Amino acid sequence: MADGGFDDFDMERFRERADARIDAVERLQGTLSSLVGRARDEDGLVGVEFSARGLSELELHPKAMRLSSGELAERIKETVRAASDDLYRQMNRTMAEVLGQEGDQARFLDDPEAVLAQVREAESAFDRTAEDVLGELDRISRRLSM
Template structure:
């Protein structure tokens, strides 16, 4: 009888427990992400904003902001909204690092698409090797059974 290689030594209980733990951590991450709010305020305190996964959820203008020209106010609003969005992104990255760890955090590929592409190529190469091994084994079985 042929051995199953490393598959014969898999601890199924440990595998299932690890998967359950990972699912619980991802569920906790989802709850955490729902509560995250990126916040920012301009240096003069005239414009403040809150940004969530749903987009801009808070925008407060101090009455003194109305003294600015429409162009100046528009620029302040855009800068504050961008800063609030960046703050939310930092919080998301931090939360995901807590769950996945820095090396396995999928968000690291947002700023480095070449690294993501390299991982895809590596996975493709591993898949191709495995596929060739399985097909070779199936061919040997077919020959042995004279099919």
């Protein structure tokens, strides 16, 4: 029955590609959650680690206590910003590698939470589409075998 329908459709290949894409998205989510941005101020007095959950480590060298409170606060803020930027650069690189969007990396830095939401939404849409296609193929297969 060659009517240009599903005769040329390779179900096994479709499943393999769907599984590979889902695996890639799952790896991406795991990798993104494990990334840590790091920074030190120019004098090495303030060290910061910044993760997806926010500030995860703040290290102050004893000499930092010699700074005025205002100067120390400014250094901490600048170092947190630098560590945050480092984290977003890592996220950007990782997402570009997994999703293949190397030409559009700047948008990842602008709003990483929105990009993560898009990844989750794309994964859900892909899952729904795969389920719809597989369900439709199953219904067609049952009709043809009657």
